Amino acid sequence: xxxxxxxxxxxxxxxxLTLVWVLxxxxxxxxxxxxxxxxxxVIPFITQPYWPDRPKLRNWPxxxxxxxxxxxxxxxxxxxxxxxxxxKRDADRKPAWISIPLELRSPEAITVLAGTITMTPGTVSxxxxxxxxxxxxxxxxxxxxxxxxxxxxxxYERRLxxxxx
Numbered sequence: 185x186x187x188x189x190x191x192x193x194x195x196x197x198x199x200x201l202t203l204v205w206v207l208x209x210x211x212x213x214x215x216x217x218x219x220x221x222x223x224x225x226v227i228p229f230i231t232q233p234y235w236p237d238r239p240k241l242r243n244w245p246x247x248x249x250x251x252x253x254x255x256x257x258x259x260x261x262x263x264x265x266x267x268x269x270x271x272k273r274d275a276d277r278k279p280a281w282i283s284i285p286l287e288l289r290s291p292e293a294i295t296v297l298a299g300t301i302t303m304t305p306g307t308v309s310x311x312x313x314x315x316x317x318x319x320x321x322x323x324x325x326x327x328x329x330x331x332x333x334x335x336x337x338x339x340y341e342r343r344l345x346x347x348x349x
Contacts, residue, residue: 191225191229192225192228193228193229193232193235194228194232194235194238196241197224197227197228198221198224198225198228199224200224201220201223201224201227201228202217202220202221202223202224203220204220205219205220205223205224206220239290239292239293239348240348241347241348242346242347242348242349243346243347246343246346246347247347249343250340250343250344250347253339253340253343254300254303254304254340257304257339258303258304258305261304261305261306261307262305264305264306265305265306265324268306268324268325272325277324277325278325278326278327279322279323279324279325279326280322280323280326280329280332281310281320281321281322281323282320282321282322282323282326282329282332282333283318283319283320283321283333284318284319284320284321284333284336284337284341285317285318286316286317286318286319286341287337287341287345288341288344288345288348288349289316289349290348290349291316292348293344293345293347293348293349294312294316294319296344296348297309297319297336297340297341297344298312298319300340301319301321301336301340306323306324306325307321307322307323307324307332308321308322309321310322321336
């Protein structure tokens with residue numbers, strides 16, 4: 185068991201890197217699978233010293249749910265942003281800076297939240313307070329900044345809290 189742990193220090197990362205490589209190859213083949221597996225073993229092995237306290241994912245079904253919610257939100261945000269750019273006058277737009285108070289304490293969970301916000305069109309996470317208690321987000325159009333803050337906390341932060349903490 186210890187030998188397997190040394191060869192595969194981050195088994196989920198190994199699987200993810202292998203899958204990503206096969207998808208990037210754009211033509212699944214035995215060669216791309218083998219090279220992806222080599223990358224999936226070598227990269228986690230080399231980066232192992234930089235991960236002294238690996239995050240523990242506590243709720244795998246919630247991970248799948250979170251990914252589906254994020255994918256859905258990205259698609260819907262693309263449609264919304266396209267509508268704003270094509271049909272809304274600049275004078276009618278209400279861009280806003282929103283400070284989101286965080287209940288999350290895990291650096292990995294905060295990073296996933298910031299990345300999720302940035303991947304969603306129309307929003308970008310810009311800064312994290314010194315103590316990690318607030319995340320500053322810029323929204324392309326936020327007529328009600330409090331609603332945006334509440335939606336981020338409800339849709340993303342709540343789920344991430346269940347996954348990481």
